[in-house]
Amino acid sequence: MKIHVYATLKDYFSSEFELNAVARNTDELKLRLLEINDGAKSILDNCRFAIEEGFIDHDHKLKENDTVIIIPPSSGG
Amino acid sequence: MIRSSSSLLPVEVNASLSETLQVISAEPLDVVALLSQAHHPGAGAVVLFSGEVRDSNKGREVACLEYEAYAPLAVKMIHEILAEARKKWGLRLAIAQHRIGRLSIGESAVVVITASAHRREAYEANQHIIHRIKHEVPIWKCEYFTDGGHQWGNNCNC
Numbered sequence: 001m002k003i004h005v006y007a008t009l010k011d012y013f014s015s016e017f018e019l020n021a022v023a024r025n026t027d028e029l030k031l032r033l034l035e036i037n038d039g040a041k042s043i044l045d046n047c048r049f050a051i052e053e054g055f056i057d058h059d060h061k062l063k064e065n066d067t068v069i070i071i072p073p074s075s076g077g
Numbered sequence: 078m079i080r081s082s083s084s085l086l087p088v089e090v091n092a093s094l095s096e097t098l099q100v101i102s103a104e105p106l107d108v109v110a111l112l113s114q115a116h117h118p119g120a121g122a123v124v125l126f127s128g129e130v131r132d133s134n135k136g137r138e139v140a141c142l143e144y145e146a147y148a149p150l151a152v153k154m155i156h157e158i159l160a161e162a163r164k165k166w167g168l169r170l171a172i173a174q175h176r177i178g179r180l181s182i183g184e185s186a187v188v189v190i191t192a193s194a195h196r197r198e199a200y201e202a203n204q205h206i207i208h209r210i211k212h213e214v215p216i217w218k219c220e221y222f223t224d225g226g227h228q229w230g231n232n233c234n235c
Binding site: 004006007008011048050052053054055069071072073074075076077 | 128144145146147149150153175186187207210211212213214215216217218219229230
């Protein structure tokens with residue numbers, strides 16, 4: 001599974017990386033990411049997740065070849 | 078061909094501006110050029126908001142800002158926000174453009190233009206659109222301070 005992170009999450013993870021662990025949904029994905037860097041917990045708890053052009057819910061079934069976009073709270077403008 | 082009395086632009090050009098404008102731009106925003114295109118013969122009111130880079134935040138001197146976006150989703154969401162606002166307030170025109178990349182003090186980071194028959198709708202819709210862009214669209218600001226530090230997002234004072 002490919003992971004893309006943005007903004008403040010880049011202080012904790014590479015902006016794009018391959019996750020070689022099982023994550024069937026975004027809850028499991030968060031746990032896998034915390035195994036890499038548990039300092040990102042408070043940020044990950046406030047993130048939204050997306051695949052391509054759409055947000056996904058926490059129970060959306062992730063596939064091995066998905067590219068998951070992790071979206072911290074917006075701060076545009 | 079019908080022409081707008083104020084801008085002398087063909088109405089068709091004005092009507093399609095919202096569809097053709099690049100809503101996420103790596104190039105500096107040309108606020109004056111955007112305004113010059115944002116006229117409509119049915120609009121008696123045009124409101125322009127330009128969010129610009131301030132030289133300080135919470136007592137720290139800002140050197141510059143950097144914006145990044147997840148563009149595929151940001152573009153889609155901004156178009157949806159504009160379409161909803163056009164419908165809700167009966168706007169003649171609603172456009173927005175957000176800058177990405179590194180910006181100097183005084184540069185425009187985001188422009189929202191709304192046009193309607195009367196001013197109330199244009200003002201209200203403009204505030205609504207910029208509020209949603211700031212809080213919902215996947216665009217992030219990083220402030221670089223003159224003391225060498227930097228800070229991502231979470232610094233909205235509105």
